[in-house]
Amino acid sequence: MSAAQATVRLHRALYAEDAIRRAAETFTDFAAFAVRADGDHYVVDVTDIDREVDGDVVAEFCNFALANTAIRRKTSHA
């Protein structure tokens, strides 16, 4: 995941699209994100990943997308 570009597939039943987009906004200084739906998944093309960043931008992005989805779901239930 340390290459300058990567593709992530996030299942549509498990990740909310706005949660993915908010995660992308969070990391916009470190990479470019393009989100599209493809069958059961959202496909996120991550390009121009900043090589100078200490850490795995793509994996952290996935964690944020999951956290945003979980928080959003919990909030909507409250």
Added chain:
Amino acid sequence: MSQSQIESLDAATATMTLSLEVGLYPRDVLYAAAYVFLDRAYVLLDRSGDRYQVHLRGKAALDETTLRAMAGEFANELLAQALRLRVVHTNQRLIEDIASLAISGAAGRAVHGDEAALIDLDAPGDDGFLDDPLGIAVPWESKKGAGEQ
């Protein structure tokens, strides 16, 4: 956690994939359990047929023993969150009642309609607590004069 739930494990890359039956764990339980691991692992959820797949990669290097322990912790967390969710559902009405009581109290209204307020906010002097027949509320300087110590 049984071997069958660990779909794959690779200590060299500190990665592991768990496979969970969809019918056993509500999605909220899966989210809550995964959320707990976000600080020490990269977590990716997926679904294949009637099974959830949980891909975990340690943020630090992990040996096989630690990875297996993490799998066990994840299973424990799933159970704990499932129980927590069940308790919340069972006590939903009670929780709502307690919350509404607390909010009513904070708003300064009597909780029960026929319960009179302790202080008449429109005429607080009528309740007597502003009367000071013994001069207790009079400052020392006013009683003794500003020059005396």
